[in-house]
Amino acid sequence: MSKILIMLNVNGRSHEIACEPNTLLLDCLRQDLGLTGSKRACDDSSCGACTVQIDGVPMLSCALLAVSCQGQRITTIEGVAEHGSLSALQKAYSDWGGSQCGYCTPGFMMTVNALLSETPDPTDEQIGAALSSNLCRCTGYVQMIQAIKAAIRAEQQGRAAKRA
């Protein structure tokens, strides 16, 4: 198949890529851009390990064509921590044991990150509903949820401190 030239905006930077029209966004990120934080784990859009954000909305990059993402803002796990400092969520994950083998973690991060930017103080049900799109086989989700709640508290305290 003949390749086409596309332009993707990933983590705030523009990239020119020659790819086949049927290339998945996940493959394009991992192979053409070397952004291997997004993982491939199921091949049928059921596990969430490949979750990225498209214009702030969590989407499965294994279920998107790269060509269809032109002109949109793509954010991957590599774009969450900038300049080497962890986001509150990333810090809470490590404090609370939210991550064990770590393979599902980037996908969860992208899901939760989107949830918290939309709903800064979610209910347990909202958290549960958001996380239902991602699978984890190690943590049993308990410490992950504790981590998310800790991150929410940290953010709230941060906002309160700013207001004071």
Add this chain to the structure above:
Amino acid sequence: MQKKSAKTHLTLNVNGKEHQLLVNPRQTLLGALRDVLGLTGTKQGCDDGTCGTCTVIVNGAMARACRVPVARVKGKAVLTIEGLGTPERLHPLQEAFIKADAVQCGFCTPGVIMAAKALLDRNPAPTREQIVKALGSNLCRCTGYTSILEAVTRAADLGRGVPCPEPQVSDEAHRRADAQDKVLGTALYAADLTMPGILHGAVLRSPHPRADILHIDDREARALPGVAAVVTARDVPGLNRFGRTVKDQPVLADGRVRQIGDAVAAVAATSAETAAQALSLIRVSYQPLPAILDPSEALKEGAPLVHDSGNLLAEREVHWGDVETALAQADIVVDETYTTPFCEHAYLEPESALAYRDNEGRLVVRSATQHSHLHRRIVAETMDLPLEQVRILPTVVGGAFGGKTDVSCECVAALLALKTGHPVKIVYSRAESFSSTTKRHPFRMRCRTGVTRDGRLTALAAEVLADTGAYASAGPEIMIRAFVSLVGPYQFPHVLIHGRVVYTNNTLAGAMRGFGAPQVAFAIESQMDIMAAKLGIDPLEFRLMNRRKSNAAEATPQDMEQEEAYRGTLEAVRPYYEDALRARQASAPSDGRRRRGVGIASMRYGIGYATAQPPETALELESDGRVRLFTGAIDMGQGTDTALALVVSGELALPLESVSVVSGDTTRTPDTGPSSGSRVIYTEGNAVKEAAARLKEAILSTASGLLEIPSENLELREGLVVTRRTAGACERRMSLAEVARARLSAGLPLRFEGSFHPVPVRDSLSGNPSPYLVHVSATHMAEVEVDTLKGTVRVLRVVAAHDVGRVIFAQGLKGQIEGAVSMGMGLALKEEFHPGETKGFKQYRIPTMRETPEVVPLMVEMVDPSASLGAKGVAECATVAVAPAIANAIADAMGIRIHHLPATPPRLVALIGGAMHS
């Protein structure tokens, strides 16, 4: 919002496969192959099309991939080394290169093979001249081209079904383990490595030899999209000074630059192009200062100081006897002054490093190094990390010759990786490799030697001045080495040598093949010939009668062996010498324009540092019966991995392919000191032998228990434990795999260590403690033809007789001598580096295949009694006597004496003109 792309989209046919690429139209074919398609077998060795490491075939014709814009090969068929053969089915050329041992460091190999393929495709039966013509512009710095010529001839014969004679030195079992990867282009050098999220580093360098840095403005560079970090001296977290012994070189210059090429700032960016663009945006204000460029000026009162410690880096004196009286009483005194230039190692692989944090948080640096443990200490100290947090994981080394003992880009790559949290790769351009890395020390040597009328040497007085450039590097060491080689293999009853190594603002000088010895050998061997001529004694006889002799009452077996071995080298050369003299007589030309000359030179060289820590090594028996050697010694093409594996296979009677070698990884191998000064086979070789003996004892003891046969009735043969043939009628056997599994299940150790604790020796002539553990000698003969009109010199033949102790790896030994002869020829006739001016292979011409003489390596085997292995080393020593033999041959042809190396055509023409006028 879609802006118009500057890139073009094209289809490329590479190795029979279509690839669709998106490239910058100015992108070179080399860049597209390496960076876009990941075909890293094609190498980048220079930046101006002079080295040939990037040779590929385009539509059947040879092309330099670095000079071809990728857009121009659209629709054409490109063949790279990866398209030639496979591990299962090597191309006849690849087969022939392995068989003729035409592969050492391997960096030039893919390009040379492709050039040869293009030749054989259009001319299946080339003559030697046609091969030389076709491959004459592909540079190789290791092999000296002899084995390459042999390989191409073999491949041509094979291709036409002509039976060809076996190579001169051939043993199927002695093939280099790494040769196959190198001929296939799959051997990975540091520049070939990549990682997800990789950033590209680049270094901004000083254009001034001496200047104060007033201000660095990096704001524009930081703002450039794609730039991840800009670093200067204040970002260096640890000690911003490093060095082999004297820590005087900054990772990034702090306040003052001391040489052209000093690193001032560095950037990491998402592409090499962006990094280069960022460098151009950094504004540095310098206040240029008066620079010291002449070493004899450096010690004068009021001279500007290169470092606050003063311009004298090292001073050394040795003396015995009463030189001035002896010189006053000598019948003839020869008083001459000689100089040698800065030289560049010119390995084909430019310095490169990849640095990153591994999963354990450890900083990993992957680069070509000759001493990984030294690099670890330097990286840890400059980055302020505990030693354990740094791992140096060496890559394949594309030639080193002393130049990769010092660190080059490793610390900067490490700093950028720590700063950005990303893997960072730095690949030096050829110009950077020339401007910023170590050179051979230029020497100025005044020698006064006295001799009696009947030809007995009486005294040597010498004053030596060496220019170490801006930083110490191996400066202090070279003078120690120089003193040993200045006295040489001769009996001087009275000696006084005074040597100084001084700082200047020239490019730093460090270790380069023979460091210190080739320079002084030029001086002393010229003196020997001048004295012989004045006395009317044949140069070979003169050397023979003045060879050093120990006081018989105190001589050790080692002294005796070394003296006999030197005599052996003279006698080995003698028949060739006598033939050459006869041939020169017969070929006396009528027109007088071309004149033939024959020259002899000897040398003595110290091996193994008496003060270095004893080498250690480990061997592991694996469950499949294979043996793995863990050594800190590094194979940079000289073949130590193979040589050490041969020591193991010899001790354990194993096939060579059953031994694998882990070399230099600082987490898995002990520090065995630098792989330099021809020491590996002597020091590490003996440690490996001891480890192998321990492993052998363990294997026999386990097998003895299992077979219920006393271990003295068992032996190792062809990878098996077997009953001794004399022990009984019925042979019993057991594989090493069975032994390994038995030891494993019994909880017995499978790993055995070995070390080597040599006895320090005294120099038998001076009585002083020797700085080296053992000495080797050599005698070389060169036959040359001088074109008196043009001043050009053609070296026809070099006969090189070496005292090697015992031969371990015959092909490697031959290859080292051939390569060293080529490098010595460069020193004699061509190579001269000028700081700030010499920027690449266009100005710095190294020998090509066109100048390759016939090389006759002769091994003088007299087993060294000081250590059980009996082998001594050759890699550096083989360079030492080449240039003086050529200088002596020119003197023989022309009756004129060269005092300054190299003997370039303008210099020779001037000398010949001067001789005619006087």
